[in-house]
Amino acid sequence: MSKQTKAKLLLTSILGLPILGIVAAYLSYNTGIFKNIGRTNNGELILPPVDLQVLKLESLSSNDRPTTFDDQTWKLIVLANDGCDKQCQQQLYLTRQVHIALGKEADRLERIFISLNNTPLTHNKQQSEFNKVVNVIMKLHPKINIASTDKENIEQQLKNKVPELKNKILLADPLGNIMMYYTQQHSGKEILTDIKHLLKVSRVG
Template sequence: MAQLLPEASPKASPEKRPKKRDRLQLALVFLIPTTAMALAWTMYFTGVWVPDGRTNKGELLLPPAQLADIPLRDGGQAFIPDETDGLWRIVVFGSTECTESQCQESLYKTRQVHIALNKEAERVARFFISPEAPKPSEALESEHPGIYWLAADKNTIETVLGTSQWPSNQVFIIDPLGNVIMSYQPEQPGGDLLNDLKKLLRASSIG
């Protein structure tokens, strides 16, 4: 009597076989952008692996200061910067009346930079912050439409920014997430601020 052979199990079709190469490619699709973003974040906020020959003209604040740590006042009430959330912000720290030429020059430079951004200007807001409620002249106010005239406590500013004194006439950039990331000395030309800001706006997917 012929012996029955065990029936061979059907082979899995090539379509149903897991393809390791496809899974690897899929993993790389997700892994590479995530790794690149993490690396950029680390370089941006810590300075690690950033070459000495970097082209930014401003001084990076490492780690960045936080706008949320600076209580701002608009006249006699607290200023909540919600309406500027999601925007880049250019900040000038000046005196209460901003009558000195250096204070007015810093304001002028930031206004010209804002104008030079052309269509990108709508992504940027301007702040002027003094240690007491600002009292700009009517002429100065008319020269700077749309700017926010604000006040902040001197000691708080020095603590948050890590400075030993009020940063008179210095200019700072705040990103859309509220990170104070870069500063400029009063004597720096407006072109330094403009070039850095253009690069940030071009590279940013937010704000």
């Protein structure tokens, strides 16, 4: 083989690498064929990610802790229906332990509890059963932010990406991209491992 032929083959190989990358990404997203090859995350990836802002969250936290949910921190989000059953309470406890275990990096993570409601909640419903639940959560988890959102809207936004939203834990990056979720089968250790890795490689948040 001549030097000229070798040079052409080398050039073809170099130019072909980006194309192969695009093809591999396409196959991975559309067929899942590469889903478990070289996988390092424990959570389930959400592809493409969902913008946190489209969930239209309404803050239910106390007035001394207002939030717009757009600050550049990583966000660990617990989803539940109007109340917070035993499984929901376990998820809240799990995320609190993960948060504590981050130590000096804890300020880079924010915890959010989201109530899935068919009708928006307001601060005027002070006597409602759900507000009683909110008050209990805030006492047990003073550093958590609480929000509500329309159930139909969040189901539409996460349709075909997160099965059965109740008692799921979502992870959003500092830019507001919901990019991973965890089920009740995931342990706190698995969630902590993912977050520590993401904090290590992240240039923001």
